[in-house]
Amino acid sequence: MGPLAGVKIIEIKGIGPGPYAGLVMADLGAEVIVVERASKPNSIAPPSAMDVKSRGKKSIALDLKSAQGLETLLKLVESADVIFEGNRPGVAERLGFGPDVCLKRNAKIVYGRMTGWGQSGPLAHSAGHDFNYISLTGAAAAIGTKDQVVPPLNLVGDYAGGSMFLVVGILAALLEVQKSGKGQVIDAAITDGSAHLMSMFYTMNRLGAWNTSRESNLLDGGVPYYGAYETADGKHISVGAIEPQFFAELIKIAGMPEDFIQDQNNPERWGEIKSTFVETFKSKTRDQWVELFEGSDACVAGILDYEEAVEHPHNKARGTYVDIDGHFQPAPAPKFSRSQCDTPALPSAEGADTRAVLADWGFDAEAIDALEADGVLT
Secondary structure: OOOOOOOEEEEEOOOOHHHHHHHHHHHOOOEEEEEEOOOOOOOOOOOHHHOHHHOOOEEEEOOOOOHHHHHHHHHHHHHOOEEEEOOOOOHHHHHOOOHHHHHHHOOOOEEEEEEOOOOOOOOOOOOOOHHHHHHOOOOHHHOEOOOOEOOOOOHHHHHHHHHHHHHHHHHHHHHHHHHHOOOEEEEEEHHHHHHHHOHHHHHHHHOOOOOOOOOOOOOOOOOOOEEEEEOOOOOEEEEEOOOHHHHHHHHHHHOOOHHHHHHOOOHHHHHHHHHHHHHHHOOOOHHHHHHHHOOOOOOEEEOOOHHHHHHOHHHHHHOOEEEEOOEEEEOOOOOOOOOOOOOOOOOOOOOOOHHHHHHHOOOOHHHHHHHHHOOOOO
16 A cells, blocks of 8 residues: 555665655555664664564565675565665675666666765765754754754754655656666765755845844744743743734734734834743643634644644544554654555564565575575574
8 A cells, every 4th residue: 555555675774864764665655675784683773673663664684794695685676676775985885785786786776875974075984963964054053042052853864854855866766767767876965955954044044034143033933923932831832923914813812912913023022022922921821822722823832742742633633643553653644645555564573574575575485495594694
């Protein structure tokens, strides 16, 4: 089920954005085979059987340092549509499954490369993590308070700037191969993707509507009508009443002075307006404000933690979360009118599907037994 049903993808096990990209494509119906280095979890990544990013995938364990293990992988490549990895530049080539080798075995293969710095450039071979990558693209500098940059979890770099651009690249290349009959390499760098995410702010700067000082712009807490406010119970609500009609509704529902409406975009009154917002929103609990605002056009929402989000009526109505083996987690997204996505299968343990995958991909029982006897199936 799902729009990617029938697409066969090999994911070389990594951490962060690679596995998440594989999750997105598995959720959309692709058959994703994760090649583990061993049948035991490593110390960096969580055990595959407990990892949401492993759901809906199949796991095989191969010794890629052996000639037989490498040849087994390359035979799988011959039947695949996509292979992707997240190694530093040159590592896959050194191990024997770089793009040139894979494209020789399968001229239509789409080869994805997921890294922080990319395959080229002076930092390409340096270590780094999400926060480092978005530090070079203006994204990190724009997020936080006036006095402090705040790490935006690893959502902006790893997943938005990394995983999603890798998925877009892979899907675009799969469309292109239908016309050309030729595969190609996707160089997905988190620096490139997170820079792309900042596109709107270059436009706003050109229009004089954005500067490089945090908490002095429209979307970074610089205006009173776009930000978070503490409530009486120590929780918070979000306010995003940018348009005049929405701001007017906010003021009226909250019972604040209506002369604020005409001065919404008057910087001389922002201090007064913000102080009133702070005082007003502390007068009720978060849920009391939600009861007043939810369903209106005032653009106010309660800020929920990820456990509370599962229970929100809107998320329940849309099926935003699914219960898989007693654990709630985000459902596949987006939703499709015809080729609906199935409920993801439980994640497999490392190497749990090795024999079944090899058999399904064309290896006979005798060949599989020989690989196992030789220690290739780790």
